[in-house]
Amino acid sequence: MSETTNIYSSLYQQSIEKYGASDPGFISKLREDALNLLTKNGFPGKKDEQYKYSFLEPYFSNGYNRYLAPKPISFDVNHLFRCDVPALDTQVIILLNGFYFDKANPLKTLAGGIIVGSFKEAVKKHPDLVEKYLGKCANSTDSYVALNTALAHDGIFLYVPKGKLLEKPIQIINVLLSDEDLMVQHRNLFILEENSQAKVIVCDHTLSPVKFLTNSVNEIFVGENACFDYFKVQNEHNESVQVSHSFINQEKASNCRSTTITLHGGVVRNNLTVKLNGEGCENYAYGLFVSDENQKVDNALFIDHAKPNCHSSQLFKAILDDSSSGAFTGKILVERDAQKTLAYQRNSSILMTDNAKMNSKPQLEIYADDVKCSHGATVGQLDEEALFYLRSRGITESEARLMLMYAFAFEILNEIKIEPLKDRMSELIEKRLRGELSRCNNCEMHCS
Amino acid sequence: MLIIKDLKASINNKEILKGINLKVNAGEVHAIMGPNGSGKSTLASVLTGREYVEVTHGKVSYFGEDLLEMIPEDRARKGIFLSFQYPIEIPGVSMVNFMKTALNEHRKFNGLAPLSASDFLKVMRDKKNLVEIDSNLTNRAVNEGFSGGEKKKNEIFQMALLEPKLAILDETDSGLDIDALRIVANGVNKLRTKENATIVITHYQRLLDHIVPDFVHVLMDGRIVKSGTKELAYQLEEKGYDWIKKEVYPELNGNEVL
Numbered sequence: 001m002s003e004t005t006n007i008y009s010s011l012y013q014q015s016i017e018k019y020g021a022s023d024p025g026f027i028s029k030l031r032e033d034a035l036n037l038l039t040k041n042g043f044p045g046k047k048d049e050q051y052k053y054s055f056l057e058p059y060f061s062n063g064y065n066r067y068l069a070p071k072p073i074s075f076d077v078n079h080l081f082r083c084d085v086p087a088l089d090t091q092v093i094i095l096l097n098g099f100y101f102d103k104a105n106p107l108k109t110l111a112g113g114i115i116v117g118s119f120k121e122a123v124k125k126h127p128d129l130v131e132k133y134l135g136k137c138a139n140s141t142d143s144y145v146a147l148n149t150a151l152a153h154d155g156i157f158l159y160v161p162k163g164k165l166l167e168k169p170i171q172i173i174n175v176l177l178s179d180e181d182l183m184v185q186h187r188n189l190f191i192l193e194e195n196s197q198a199k200v201i202v203c204d205h206t207l208s209p210v211k212f213l214t215n216s217v218n219e220i221f222v223g224e225n226a227c228f229d230y231f232k233v234q235n236e237h238n239e240s241v242q243v244s245h246s247f248i249n250q251e252k253a254s255n256c257r258s259t260t261i262t263l264h265g266g267v268v269r270n271n272l273t274v275k276l277n278g279e280g281c282e283n284y285a286y287g288l289f290v291s292d293e294n295q296k297v298d299n300a301l302f303i304d305h306a307k308p309n310c311h312s313s314q315l316f317k318a319i320l321d322d323s324s325s326g327a328f329t330g331k332i333l334v335e336r337d338a339q340k341t342l343a344y345q346r347n348s349s350i351l352m353t354d355n356a357k358m359n360s361k362p363q364l365e366i367y368a369d370d371v372k373c374s375h376g377a378t379v380g381q382l383d384e385e386a387l388f389y390l391r392s393r394g395i396t397e398s399e400a401r402l403m404l405m406y407a408f409a410f411e412i413l414n415e416i417k418i419e420p421l422k423d424r425m426s427e428l429i430e431k432r433l434r435g436e437l438s439r440c441n442n443c444e445m446h447c448s
Numbered sequence: 449m450l451i452i453k454d455l456k457a458s459i460n461n462k463e464i465l466k467g468i469n470l471k472v473n474a475g476e477v478h479a480i481m482g483p484n485g486s487g488k489s490t491l492a493s494v495l496t497g498r499e500y501v502e503v504t505h506g507k508v509s510y511f512g513e514d515l516l517e518m519i520p521e522d523r524a525r526k527g528i529f530l531s532f533q534y535p536i537e538i539p540g541v542s543m544v545n546f547m548k549t550a551l552n553e554h555r556k557f558n559g560l561a562p563l564s565a566s567d568f569l570k571v572m573r574d575k576k577n578l579v580e581i582d583s584n585l586t587n588r589a590v591n592e593g594f595s596g597g598e599k600k601k602n603e604i605f606q607m608a609l610l611e612p613k614l615a616i617l618d619e620t621d622s623g624l625d626i627d628a629l630r631i632v633a634n635g636v637n638k639l640r641t642k643e644n645a646t647i648v649i650t651h652y653q654r655l656l657d658h659i660v661p662d663f664v665h666v667l668m669d670g671r672i673v674k675s676g677t678k679e680l681a682y683q684l685e686e687k688g689y690d691w692i693k694k695e696v697y698p699e700l701n702g703n704e705v706l
Contacts, residue, residue, distance in 0.1 A: 294564025
């Protein structure tokens with residue numbers, strides 16, 4: 001057992017003492033198995049293929065404070081937070097340091113029996129529902145996922161029953177606020193039954209100039225013919241480290257889109273694992289990051305085509321400035337039964353300086369014989385010809401560069417299907433490219 | 449307006465222009481003709497400030513200023529416009545945004561306030577009619593998915609908006625059918641005034657039926673070997689370039705050594 005895993009073993013013991021009696025049996029079992037996996041495997045080392053470009057163990061062994069229950073912090077949401085996308089009509093819920101903030105209403109039932117609220121509360125109130133899904137999707141042997149399973153106590157729970165439609169998108173604000181260095185883990189569980197629809201928007205905000213470490217897991221179940229749209233903007237400050245995992249399980253004829261835009265953050269690692277577990281599924285995954293200084297952003301995808309006639313498409317783009325570095329690993333697995341698969345993957349990056357670095361590794365593994373798959377990766381500079389074309393019309397070089405970078409990013413922005421959000425993101429990206437802080441203007445939260 | 453004196457330029461240490469002399473006055477149209485590889489486009493590149501062309505000798509003065517010292521955007525703002533032989537596609541940059549930014553940079557340079565969005569659209573509408581450009585082209589990204597003819601029309605449309613003093617049309621006729629050619633030429637003619645000048649670079653005399661030049665220069669092996677009036681263009685069309693070669697380099701006896 002390594003020193004790092006020791007930290008978490010003892011935290012786990014505290015967790016058992018505190019919650020062991022009240023946790024339902026299936027949760028205790030999941031946690032115990034996860035901890036065993038973690039202590040057996042340890043954290044991914046420098047040579048681990050999955051984490052080749054993100055050696056994160058040092059962060060996890062560092063002196064962050066770790067809490068099993070929310071620390072009392074005075075936080076006036078109305079004073080501090082007004083979402084700055086005014087036209088964005090959403091239902092806002094807040095996670096403060098990984099714990100559900102609205103203690104007065106930990107779990108709400110909306111029209112049509114839709115349930116949304118605290119994961120912790122859902123475990124108490126709807127153990128059957130949670131048991132049916134929890135850990136079924138996030139069943140990987142990834143040590144960070146195991147760590148989350150063993151020790152995450154709260155997060156967001158969303159349940160959309162058969163045939164129901166969530167009218168307004170749910171907007172989850174991950175607020176990090178602390179006077180000491182803090183590690184945060186939360187667990188989100190999204191369940192969409194047959195024929196249901198939902199949209200979720202996630203915004204990350206860091207409000208204190210201390211170091212934050214986040215290790216989060218999303219489990220997303222998209223039932224037969226259901227439709228799910230997931231949008232995440234990562235806007236933590238550059239002293240923060242974030243590992244996020246999204247597991248998506250899709251049933252027959254379901255449709256899922258996910259978009260992750262990374263504006264700020266010191267070290268960011270995003271894992272996306274998709275299983276197309278029924279015929280005729282569609283999955284679209286988009287990602288964009290803009291990095292500078294010494295930021296590190298690493299996106300890893302695994303798309304499993306398990307059934308025939310599914311369509312998946314991944315487009316990930318990056319603009320890297322200064323000494324920032326990035327990585328992309330995208331694996332598409334087409335299983336033997338998955339005939340007539342359509343799978344496309346593209347990763348394009350622009351390096352603005354000689355010191356910026358990008359590692360890109362698209363992979364295809366195909367066991368079916370009647371499929372159409374393609375993948376590609378490009379890493380390059382801005383198109384000099386295009387730059388000259390703009391300058392030859394009287395546009396200054398810096399402005400011309402900006403226009404081209406923005407145009408490059410636009411391909412992703414254009415895929416955001418919620419109009420006010422698309423407009424706002426376009427503005428934020430433009431500001432980011434201009435080197436201005438891209439925090440939201442009307443919001444008191446000083447995210448960057 | 450423009451005086452080029454003994455201009456020599458190289459690309460990757462290979463000398464392409466070997467001593468060009470040319471004088472262009474306001475109100476004039478100059479045609480530069482010549483076989484492939486004679487240096488026509490390189491000359492356009494030098495005038496607009498492309499970095500890959502290295503000027504090794506000579507001077508270019510533009511309204512009395514040293515043109516070669518200026519960065520490309522300043523040349524553009526001072527009235528030099530190049531209609532590209534191969535206009536660049538720029539996905540994601542809209543025509544409207546592109547032209548609004550360019551026009552306002554010109555205005556700023558001339559001490560004028562930027563145009564408001566509505567004023568700009570009005571200007572754009574007027575110019576669109578002038579060059580008979582399809583209105584939905586301007587709603588798209590710069591040149592993206594445009595046909596060859598649309599791209600060339602778009603160049604002339606940009607020229608109409610920016611109102612240059614010296615327009616350089618680099619093979620603007622290549623790949624155009626006769627209708628598109630007429631539209632492009634009409635646009636150029638409508639934009640001609642006593643104050644501005646045009647340099648038409650072309651292979652073929654065809655375009656010169658529509659844009660009638662005051663002077664025709666034959667560029668060969670990096671030098672202007674013959675200058676004349678539009679009659680020279682007809683002679684070239686009829687007899688090709690070989691007779692000039694013989695005339696200019698009698699010692700070669702018509703053999704291809706250039």
